[in-house]
Amino acid sequence: GENVEQHPSTLSVQEGDSAVIKCTYSDSASNYFPWYKQELGKGPQLIIDIRSNVGEKKDQRIAVTLNKTAKHFSLHITETQPEDSAVYFCAAKTFPGNQFYFGTGTSLTVIP
Amino acid sequence: EAGVAQSPRYKIIEKRQSVAFWCNPISGHATLYWYQQILGQGPKLLIQFQNNGVVDDSQLPKDRFSAERLKGVDSTLKIQPAKLEDSAVYLCASTRGGGPAEQYFGPGTRLTVT
Numbered sequence: 001g002e003n004v005e006q007h008p009s010t011l012s013v014q015e016g017d018s019a020v021i022k023c024t025y026s027d028s029a030s031n032y033f034p035w036y037k038q039e040l041g042k043g044p045q046l047i048i049d050i051r052s053n054v055g056e057k058k059d060q061r062i063a064v065t066l067n068k069t070a071k072h073f074s075l076h077i078t079e080t081q082p083e084d085s086a087v088y089f090c091a092a093k094t095f096p097g098n099q100f101y102f103g104t105g106t107s108l109t110v111i112p
Numbered sequence: 113e114a115g116v117a118q119s120p121r122y123k124i125i126e127k128r129q130s131v132a133f134w135c136n137p138i139s140g141h142a143t144l145y146w147y148q149q150i151l152g153q154g155p156k157l158l159i160q161f162q163n164n165g166v167v168d169d170s171q172l173p174k175d176r177f178s179a180e181r182l183k184g185v186d187s188t189l190k191i192q193p194a195k196l197e198d199s200a201v202y203l204c205a206s207t208r209g210g211g212p213a214e215q216y217f218g219p220g221t222r223l224t225v226t
Binding site: 004006032034036041042043044045046049089091093097098099100101102103104105 | 156
């Protein structure tokens with residue numbers, strides 16, 4: 001089955017700096033890669049996603065890049081703000097099974 | 113549109129007792145997932161439904177866990193009997209269907225087994 005690894009497990013940045021979280025996956029048939037933000041006591045919230053036929057996607061301060069050859073994808077947050085502090089999860093969706101496999105999470109702290 | 117609804121939000125039971133969780137997905141979403149999230153870890157898939165049929169339950173501990181989605185809409189997940197290691201957040205999520213579709217999560221049910 002699919003195996004998703006995520007690094008780093010914790011990340012602290014100064015407000016205004018950039019944050020980068022990296023994930024790798026094992027199943028070359030996986031075709032969809034979402035990123036979720038989870039705040040304490042809440043369910044994961046989809047913040048950005050990328051399909052396997054796209055190399056990069058940007059939404060305001062958030063961007064995701066995908067390297068299918070190397071089977072890794074990354075989340076980039078620019079101009080970080082204290083409200084960006086949360087746990088972030090990457091995931092890979094298998095094809096054709098449509099199951100989602102999650103990374104182990106990155107706890108991001110933005111220091112004011 | 114309304115999000116994924118789950119209840120209860122919190123549950124405390126003793127080991128060997130039984131418990132049930134309920135989920136109502138986003139209207140029109142054919143695929144429903146139940147996940148177990150242990151503290152400090154990512155969600156782990158327990159079972160996936162497509163309409164009222166099971167697509168994948170390979171990681172569901174079937175000796176104690178069961179789930180159903182009888183009319184292809186809402187779903188229940190049951191644990192009987194519960195063990196201490198079942199303490200976790202149980203998340204329900206849904207997607208519109210197959211393909212690279214966005215998955216939306218409910219708030220989860222935090223289960224504590226004492």
